[in-house]
Amino acid sequence: MTFVSQGVQPIIPVLLCGGSGERLWPLSRARHPKQYISLVDGNSLLQQAALRIAGVPQSAPPVTVANAHHRFLVAEQLQAADIAPGAMLLEPAARNTAPAVAAAAMWALEQDPEAVLLVAPSDHLVRDVSAFHDAVSRGMDHARSGYLVTFGIIPDAPETGYGYIRSGAAIADGVQAVDAFVEKPDAQTAARYLAEGGYHWNSGIFLFAAQRYLDELAAYRPDILEAVTAAWAGRQEDLDFIRLDEAAFAACPAESIDYAVMEHTRDAAVVPMDCGWSDLGSWGTLHAVGERSEETDNVLIGDVVAEDTQGSYIRSEGRLVAAVGLRDAVIVETADAVLVADRERVQDVKR
Template identity: 50%
Template sequence: MLLPVIMAGGSGSRLWPLSRTLYPKQFLALTSNATMLQETVKRLDGIDHLAPLFICNEEHRFIVAEQLRKGGMDNSGIILEPVGRNTAPAIALAALKAIANNEDPLLLVLAADHVIQNTDAFLSSVQHAKVEAEKGKLVTFGIVPTHPETGYGYIRRGKALNSDAYCVDAFVEKPQLATAKDYVGSSEYYWNSGMFLFKASRYLAELEKYAPKILNVCQTAMDASKADLDFTRLDKALFIACPDDSIDYAVMEKTQDAVVVPMDANWSDVGSWSSLWEVNEKDASGNATRGDVLVENTTNSYIYSQDKLVATVGVNDLVIVETKDAVLVAHKDKVQDVKGIVDQLKKANRYEYLQHREVYRPWGTHDEIAEGDRFHVKHVMVKPGERTATQLHYHRAEHWVVVKGTAKVINGDKSYLLTENESTYIPIGSAHSIENPGQIPLELIEVRSGAYLSEDDVVRLEDYGVGY
């Protein structure tokens, strides 16, 4: 049995302003109409496997579940990490869950935010790796380098086991450019992809040998975990004691059974805007564009428009990214420094590093339309069959105008229906919620008025997922 384990954590700060802490790059559609998470699942269609097991941050749980639902994709569960502790513990949690029913599947560990353009080559490498994994080896996939890259770690191959697999001789840290050129020229080095294949029991055995505290904490946290629909919720107080370590440091650099299988599949971890430019289709002038974009005398640039027309004239080697609440302009050679902008936003306590203007909730979305002195206007969408949390506010009143669908409104001790072009008033201090009893999305305009309009003026009267 092959069980894909898809790690969907991480913040992807180098792809700001599209990638935000609460909606990072793995949940974005960057190279097709499908999100990177959905693409990761789709490329497994050519190989027999169990429904994938997912690992993600607690705050991303509904995004993962919703994207799987939209893609019509099954899962073997979604493990929620209350805090991030790197890849070694994350994979340990997956392995422990995999053997819980006295089974011992092969774990195909994948990141949810990689681009792999040659799916056939990817699947071929997986088949070659299965041969070694079934023998008890811990297999990592080494990407055949296309250029001297200083942003990746490398794997040096050792003795050939066959024409498709080698013993791992060494894991090498990110090199200087001159060293990277030597690596690429030698044909003995591969980029470290962060993808793995091994039996669940073999990984746990090596973890017990080389990083027993990680295994002990993960076992304790899993034993105390609770099932909630498809989610496995860990005890935060127990898991927070887990050491923070990568699988490379904790196991792969120490085990005697590490094997590397080469993969030449047009792979990218999309770690920057320049790498996204590289993997996207380009026009005759070398421009990769997405959205409402017009170019004139523009070359070798990446231009992304989410909400407005973006036009460029006489520019070269630029990255321009427009979202509803931010615009990034950077030289392609300096895009690694975008993280510095994110750090500035965090220090200034600005929301733009954390989330988009349009915010996704389990029940739907809300998007700011206008804001001024004593008023705030939002567009709210509630999915069929869903409702918001019951809540009240001490400093603001609200007017709701239904523009599409039907709303069931709870307003104090009253319950009533609103249809298109009807409205209602929610006084300060009145407990309220919105439900969509219909078959189409409910859309309404919410107008807040009062002296204090911030999101923290809310008292939730019931625990119903996430309110707003």
């Protein structure tokens, strides 16, 4: 789909659909990862993300970048949400976010040489959509003027499961320079970050001009740019999809935007954002954001009976699950597997 800008260039949303969601096994699987599952609020996470960004002012139809195996899931779910995509790009292999966004940028530049991209994971939760839209609006002019904008979540706990962004000098009201990207801290360090202030959780959401991103990729990771350029040149159209060249893309190094560009660029800016965000990265997180009983602190989904059980997330996809005398447990039942875990150990499900 080609669009013609009138006055201000529209923002092109890019939804990254390549995540595997391993930490939400057994519900999330390689062939059907979490972005295509309804975990919170009815719609799948992909549908929620697509509807959320459709409300961003001056937003064009979204571009999705997904694993080729999931192409029909993407198409069917967008159609069910009444979202017409601008393009659906297919990755023949998982190569992380830096190459995926590079391919989307190349598509966007063919539509508009001044295209601005709003890059977002398709498997995150945002409760306050208005606050999200307001944050994007604060970053728009800065992205158009050459900054690579990211969005930092205002922390409300010493979280050890997220990377952090340390903010620097003010650029404008509600926009700050990025001083540093910080790896996931231990509990003591996370508590210090919270006490000191000036640190935000790294949301993995970005806003920047497509050409500006490719220029920074050329400066810091020309090997990635070269491989994606070759994959884009060898692309093939397949029904409503665009398939990147398999051999060229497979030869591309796997790297995230953070490591490839954002940690190196001198023009990174952060917009602090308080929008009820979560990456839904574990069953423990699903317990935290779910509809919990005030009396028991339980989240119970499906055919579940819980007796003398507290602080637990119990989900049945089919059979009756009965729990007695449990504290802080996670039980997830599917057709072919059952997970039983301590709520504080659910990150270990990847093992």
